[in-house]
Amino acid sequence: MQQRCYNTNYSENVAKVVLSRLPHSRLDDSPAICQPVPEEFEMGRFAVITLTDAAANRVHEIMTSREDALGIRVGVKKGGCAGMEYTIELVTEAKAGDDLIEKDGAKVFIAPEAVLFLLGTQMDFEVTTLRTGFVFNNPNQTSACGCGESVELKPASPESLRQMQGTA
Secondary structure, eight states: OOEEEEOTTSOHHHHHHHHTTSOGGGTTTSOOEEEEOOGGGOGGGSOSEEEOHHHHHHHHHHHHHSTTOOEEEEEEEEETTTEEEEEEEEESSOOTTOEEEEETTEEEEEOGGGHHHHTTEEEEEEEOSSOEEEEEEOTTEEEEOTTSSOEEEOOOOHHHHHHHHTOO
16 A cells, blocks of 8 residues: 655544555655554546537647647636636647646646646636637636636635535
8 A cells, every 4th residue: 555654743534535646756855753644535536627529629739749748737816807817838748746637649748836726626628719719618717707708716615626526
C-alpha cells in the first residue's frame, strides 16, 4: 500500500486529501508522520475537470502540431468586467503542483491556483458560425459578462465537493 507523509500541523483528514495530490519530492525534506492513504482520497477517482470528446480531440491536435508540446494548461486570472477569465496556454514543461487530466492522448494541466474554481467543470470545444473555441461548463460560475469573455467564479464549497464525490 502506498505511504504518504504529512506535517502534524494539519488535521489527519485534510492531510490525507492534500497529500494525495502532492508528488513525493515535496514531502521528503521535512519531518512528518507517514501512513497509508485510503483509496477514497486518491485523485485518480476524482478529476478536477472532465473533457468532452471534442475538447480532447482539439487538445490532441494542438499537441501534435508542435513537437515540444506536452499539452495545454488551464487556469484562471483576474480580469474582464465580470472579474475573472479562463486562461489557456501551451505546455512545454510541466510545473510543480499542476494537476494532469488525460483523455485519448490529450493532456490538460490544471494550474494549482485554479483548482477550487474549476472543480466539476466540463471542458468542451465548439465550432459555431460566430466563434470557435473551448467552452467551460462550470458549476462554480455565478455569472458572465455580456460578451462572454469573463466570468464570476466562486470557489467550490465543501457541500459541492461531497456531492461530486457521492458522499452527500
